[in-house]
Amino acid sequence: MASKLTTTSQHILENLGGPDNITSMTHCATRLRFQVKDQSIVDQQEIDSDPSVLGVVPQGSTGMQVVMGGSVANYYQEILKLDGMKHFADGEATESSSKKEYGGVRGKYSWIDYAFEFLSDTFRPILWALLGASLIITLLVLADTFGLQDFRAPMDEQPDTYVFLHSMWRSVFYFLPIMVGATAARKLGANEWIGAAIPAALLTPEFLALGSAGDTVTVFGIPMVLNDYSGQVFPPLIAAIGLYWVEKGLKKIIPEAVQMVFVPFFSLLIMIPATAFLLGPFGIGVGNGISNLLEAINNFSPFILSIVIPLLYPFLVPLGLHWPLNAIMIQNINTLGYDFIQGPMGAWNFACFGLVTGVFLLSIKERNKAMRQVSLGGMLAGLLGGISEPSLYGVLLRFKKTYFRLLPGCLAGGIVMGIFDIKAYAFVFTSLLTIPAMDPWLGYTIGIAVAFFVSMFLVLALDYRSNEERDEARAKVAADKQAEEDLKAEANATPAAPVAAAGAGAGAGAGAVAGAATAVAAKPKLAAGEVVDIVSPLEGKAIPLSEVPDPIFAAGKLGPGIAIQPTGNTVVAPADATVILVQKSGHAVALRLDSGVEILVHVGLDTVQLGGEGFTVHVERRQQVKAGDPLITFDADFIRSKDLPLITPVVVSNAAKFGEIEGIPADQANSSTTVIKVNGKNE
Template sequence: MATSPASEIINSLGGAGNVASLTHCATRLRFQLHDASGVDKEAVEAIPGVMGAVPQAGERYQVVIGGGVQTVYNDILALPAMKGGGGGGDGDDAASIKARERAKGPRGKVAWLDTLFEFLSDSFRPILGALLGASFFITFMALLATLDVIPDWNAPGVTLEPSWAFVNLMWQCVFVFLPLMVAYNASQKIGADPWVGFSIMAVVMLPGFAALGNADTAQQISFLGSDITTVPIFGIPLTIFDYSSQVFPPLLMAAVLGPLWKLLKKIIPDNLHLIFVPFFAMLIMIPLTAFLIGPIGVYLGAGLAQVLASINTFSPFIFAIVIPLAYPFMVPLGLHWPINAIMLLNIQTLGYDFIQGPMGAWNFACFGATAGVLLLAWREKDKDMKQTATGALAAGLLGGISEPSLYGIHLRFKRIYPRMLVGCFVGGLTIGVGSLLLGLPNGITTQAFVFTSLLTIPAFEPIGLYAIAVGLAFATAMVLVVISGYKPKEQPAEAEPSEYENAPAAAGAAAAGAASVPAGGVLISSPLDGTVVPLSTVPDPVFAGGTMGPGFAIEPSGDTVYAPGPGLIAAAQPTGHAFGLVLDGGVELLIHVGIDTVNLKGEGFDVKVKNGDRVKTGDPLVVFDRAVIEKAGYPLITPVIVLNADDFGTIDDAAEGPVKAGDELITVTSKQAAAAEPSA
């Protein structure tokens, strides 16, 4: 398919506004439409790349694409008109990878914990661009200070000339007002008016709030070992803090504002919401934030920062190794967000941060693994992976962003992780040993919150040790990935496990050398116990009409699907409802367990194989629960389709009637053998 039919498909279905949701299975797009009555079936089927269209009850509509369904699905979701639309698929897109990885840890199992980290993530994610931009300004200033062009720009008491002071404001605008940005995002995430949350936090950041500490009635007291300023407000002591760059106070404020907002909307009549819900929310939350929530947030952040500082003080060597080894597991689960907040707090309170240096070892090990994948992709002429790895590596080395590498490559190919962890260890070990030799009590530090990329290396001190550490982390991970490869050993270099379209042919080539057909043809056995019936009896027009290719169907009497011949698993759907195999000899086979069983989302299916597995005749592929499928009302009839019939000569008709798994049913012969057969 030279061009994707994505936009044509959406237009033929009545436009993006008519699409309520979209999912996909192994071969087809599954639309839930608002109104399917006006869809022209013939027009849909006339679109290049569409193999068929299947109207269904309940405003559901299926568009058959075949092996490239994942690509078309992604292209549809990428259409501007489809932003926010679509459901989930069976593929390896970033969202499904994240969901699977989170399910392995506490997220996905403990509801409140999942909600907490989603709250933290969505409070920071929208402002990452601003933070990244500010980090480049910081790096620029650090580089100029290193070159003695300007004085130490971030040291106490240093005054810059107006020109450089103005440049300094370009990053301070982000970090000084960071609490307001976090307050807006967190309030929006929690379901309250984000501008009300912004306004509540803005009160404690006003110059007039700080000026209250200069009043004649202000007092200096000692609390938890710190000297703080309080001033009585209507007889109640108000603690005066500098809330610039603080992130825990706005997070706590939003966490309280959300339930309050919902309560106010319940007790105040609908026609008065616009006026009184914001008023009473501000009336309650401004004093509560200034007197209680704000100070609690300051002390909470300081306490967490002190715990990490104590660990680092006790042993910078251990700290430098543990941090880079922990991050590869924290980032997929979203557990790194609280650490980012502590980094900002360290800079606010200590004037420097000691976490980002060791974290850089993880980031560069991650980027090094991606570089290794890119080198292999160039060598193997894998166009898709070259594009993926190039983009991910650019985002990492230039922007310090690890997510494209992590979700686009590393979590899809599990061989990468052990190699990347070695890079993390080498980088962390270098920092730890270097800190001991150089007598650095806090290890590698930075005076600003930056993204650990090539461009921000000058922001770290000592720059030489940091550059050596991240360089070794990068090189170690890259070399190990290049030496060992990143795909399963059985999986050929040309195959993409998430792209069903490409996997069969490549896998077949690996399985049978040049995909040559044996002299006697390729024998295909029954994958099930049951009764063989014609394909035309399948209650699905796509299979019944032979749109996907010739084959047969089985009404199963058992509960297990077995491999119908030796070969490779090209596509094992995690839902268990469909399997693509490439048998020795190059025959691409689709086994579809039941009709519409993808809607069960894996319930009742126990999958026994994965992409790239080598199987022999009779190996179990999946065990299914007949009761679950029958209770849901889905037919159990299982089509077995030869997808690449055009590449071969003759394909026998399967003998109808009872059959046992492993019984030989059909033979697929080569075109040469078919041509040599005498005509009747």
């Protein structure tokens, strides 16, 4: 049977509207990011119902974010393997042609949406290097704390060992413009290596030999103001935007046959001087302007800034507006030697982690497995990695009361940060592991502890849900517990009569039990030689599953079985059974027959796109049904009018528990026609 990873990936893709509804796909540290053609056909609630999904967040009019936590890369790779998704590869070219390499921006999004996507997807790949470097910084700061070295001493005064250790983190920040240039260019659709080469030219020994930052030299007879571009973020961002337009213009005038040679040649020839003379100084000016504004506020009152920052972050992060502030933090360290945003930002992070810890403790008390899993992942990702997204999307944005528990923690922590005037002397992720990077670290520790425990205790005392949400969650936990107990009771029960081979005659039904009047609703194990006959749940022509025009069903990846070309319009239970899944869109239903066989009936192909239109569902999950009870009614003419195939796969989804499973074609099948035979497994 399919693994949990595969099942969840298929579930996400199907409820996004399938591959045809997706125009682009990437992922960040915690989220799968999709751009879709039609956001209205995305079933957000159905995606969110999967326990592995931490949350679903629409972005703008075309974006969808599916929060998966730390294992997001595994789901991303699995979705890429699914039919119709192989050509999506996180913005990477899969062909070497110049058309692919210089393909330009895919899709048309609103400028505001795309601006934040641009910032997010530019910094996303670099976060891994920044996180690694921040932990190396933390180790060196600890060495400074214990008197083993002076973290801020010039390199020519450091022992060789520590000079080498400093080079390990400085490499990330010194060459950050090259990384930003590459990722920004790739996001825009320009050549990422040209995007990297432009800022790299301004970091070469030859360029540095021209003079010191602030000097003016003459190049091509034109005065050029020199700047220190190491660690800068805004110059490569602006240069990448310029590169996109230059490449776009060059491709219009250069024949396609020679674009691979001359587009990069002229791009470098144009963009490096343009960046050195104009775009680079302009980018530094933009960064310095924002930094100076925030510094002025900080100089006026560090206390006010320390309160405003943690109160703003809970609203900035969901919108992606925190990315510019990350750039300003790096800018501050490069220009001022310290940063005044990271410390107060820690109050927001730890208030968030405190809240999710409170949720974790409540979920243990309530035996709520789903929330325990979500909150534990968010808590560990936050406390050890400084990453807030799993907590934010897994808990905070799902329950309307959470912000009233979070903001008091942000406020209290920010007040403490303001009292101690916390500063950071290196860019780090605010986790428990990076406390020593803050100054004074003891004041910072008190601040994050206050933020953490205020939010945690508010959750424990007042809950994180409304009364309705709490009662609903507790009822679901109680229902799940009762269902587990019922299943255990069924598994331990002894049937009053053994399973018999059922005939295919009228009224036999699938998996008929001898002495049905006295048999219990258990899940017996078929012995070798025993057979369960499953009749057609739908009137029509039964054809081999291999003829279904869908590679997943045709290959039996969802289980062996049969397919029905319907002439009727009602799916009925082929035997007494329990409904274990029914899609709200009405296009699929899964049953556990009293014989233990589990079947999936999928009405049509790609019919999820209809969003439930044309379908009427007659049952709900966990409902007991009798043979012949209607499950789903559909409007065949309406579905055909949408050019969607009506062929209906009927598959045995727990086939591994049985022996041979045979699909039986028939020109005319109905509720008295055996279409699947399930044989007991030989031990």
